[in-house]
Amino acid sequence: MLSTNDLNQIQQRGITQQQVEHQLEQIKAGFPFLRIEAAAAIGHGIMAPDDVQRDKYVTDWKQYLEEGHKVVKFVPASGAASRMFKNLFAFLSADYDVPTTDFEKHFFDNINKFAFKKELCAKCKANTGLSVCKLIEAGRYKDVVANLLEAKGLNYGQLPKGLLLFHKYEQGPRTPMEEHLVEAALYASSDGEANIHFTVSHEHLELFKGKVAEKLESFEKLYNIRLNVSFSEQKPSTDTIAANPDNTPFRNEDGTLLFRPGGHGALIENLNDIDADVVFIKNIDNVVPDRIKADTVLYKKVLAGILVDAQKKAFEYLR
Structure with a gap:
């Protein structure tokens, strides 16, 4: 099934033949469902803070930011559309x-x-x-x-989701990447700065950098903040081989094997490289337009307040 050229291509990506064969076998056999113990409910995996608790957590997060801690918004943006x-x-x-x-x-x-x-x-x-x-x-x-x-047009069939036009505004449409810049300004900033890190595929890195260069200044002026944007690439060794309906390897027009970016779990190494006190993680396409962002911003602050409360207790125990 795999030729010498295939094996060379696989090796160049930092993947072994055994890994590829295992992936193909998994695709063929299918993936088992998770065993579910029970539905998540309040008191059983879900918290439901009342208004007083909610306000306390928001205040705790605000105080934490005022102490000058470094916060980073980490966005897996390698996903193809x-x-x-x-x-x-x-x-x-x-x-x-x-x-x-x-x-x-x-x-x-x-x-x-x-x-x-x-x-x-x-x-x-x-x-x-x-x-x-x-x-x-x-x-x-x-x-x-x-x-x-197609490439002759907008080429949306080959672009990453982060660079598609998602939402309409009077000032012009926004991509998911731009929506994440806005979110970073609204709940993940301290000392007048917000840090946001995108993981992208190598072939799309320059496109992302170009979009940031095009839009950054306008968002910084709009929110009176400095946005520090950084990138890293998902490692080729975490990619997954693509298969045909008959479970044979899918091939490009030139006969080479097609690999697709692996799932978000593949980004654990990228995440480990982030130097920050708190890291928000959110998928690239999990964004909403401004008219309904208020709940997103509020409950991100609530979650962060819950986190820093737990962190404070853990540090007390350590001391």
């Missing part, structure tokens, strides 16, 4: 040309609501001479999808 668009990829390769499935119909019925609509329209005009609406009127639905997913 290709799985988000699997239904649209299926439409592109389908033997029909008009929206047929419920998903396809819903996508085109709501296309004007997407944050990327304006940019998609510009790509469609550049490549076909027609806007998104005109292409739809002409029944050229696949041209719209191709300009969304």
